[in-house]
Amino acid sequence: DAGVIQSPRHEVTEMGQEVTLRCKPISGHDYLFWYRQTMMRGLELLIYFNNNVPIDDSGMPEDRFSAKMPNASFSTLKIQPSEPRDSAVYFCASSLWGPTNEKLFFGSGTQLSVL
Amino acid sequence: QQPVQSPQAVILREGEDAVINCSSSKALYSVHWYRQKHGEAPVFLMILLKGGEQKGHDKISASFNEKKQQSSLYLTASQLSYSGTYFCGTYTNAGKSTFGDGTTLTVKP
Numbered sequence: 001d002a003g004v005i006q007s008p009r010h011e012v013t014e015m016g017q018e019v020t021l022r023c024k025p026i027s028g029h030d031y032l033f034w035y036r037q038t039m040m041r042g043l044e045l046l047i048y049f050n051n052n053v054p055i056d057d058s059g060m061p062e063d064r065f066s067a068k069m070p071n072a073s074f075s076t077l078k079i080q081p082s083e084p085r086d087s088a089v090y091f092c093a094s095s096l097w098g099p100t101n102e103k104l105f106f107g108s109g110t111q112l113s114v115l
Numbered sequence: 116q117q118p119v120q121s122p123q124a125v126i127l128r129e130g131e132d133a134v135i136n137c138s139s140s141k142a143l144y145s146v147h148w149y150r151q152k153h154g155e156a157p158v159f160l161m162i163l164l165k166g167g168e169q170k171g172h173d174k175i176s177a178s179f180n181e182k183k184q185q186s187s188l189y190l191t192a193s194q195l196s197y198s199g200t201y202f203c204g205t206y207t208n209a210g211k212s213t214f215g216d217g218t219t220l221t222v223k224p
Binding site: 042043044045056091099100102103104105106107108109 | 117144145147149155156157158159162202204206210212213214215216217
């Protein structure tokens with residue numbers, strides 16, 4: 001299996017622009033997670049899906065952030081408009097079962113820089 | 116509220132042992148441990164479910180004290196490949212998950 005695939009690996013954009021991050025989970029995994037990692041705040045859970053349905057989006061920082069999972073093999077995280085404080089590494093992860101007792105497989109991440 | 120990890124950083128020589136602790140103020144259902152190397156994604160090490168179990172593979176093991184809401188990761192006879200940042204992820208009975216700030220482990224020859 002190819003693992004969790006994220007694109008792009010790096011994204012540099014200017015403040016105010018729309019940014020879309022993409023993720024393909026491991027086939028057969030029912031859960032998909034979006035995390036953000038910064039030096040200041042560490043690894044934060046933004047949102048997670050079960051069978052394409054958002055279950056917990058309490059970690060989404062603002063209305064500027066939105067996530068969708070139109071099918072079992074694709075998810076997007078969109079930031080509109082982007083701000084410099086959104087600069088971070090965004091990880092997508094998937095797991096076979098629920099997050100409490102099942103390991104997460106992380107993608108390689110998207111390094112986002114908002115200028 | 117995120118779990119507290121200690122120490123924040125540790126430097127070892129090859130062959131030495133290390134213990135990394137993870138403590139939560141909330142009742143926990145499970146604790147997960149991950150290792151992240153610089154510029155890479157976190158990689159799963161192990162899960163401990165409530166029940167006070169201890170798990171391990173190779174020379175890395177962990178314990179979970181449910182009463183104290185604490186978990187410890189034990190690295191014995193450390194190797195250069197053990198270098199990285201270790202994160203504990205905790206899951207409460209309410210299903211909320213948070214990661215600690217990480218412990219940076221450096222193993223020197």
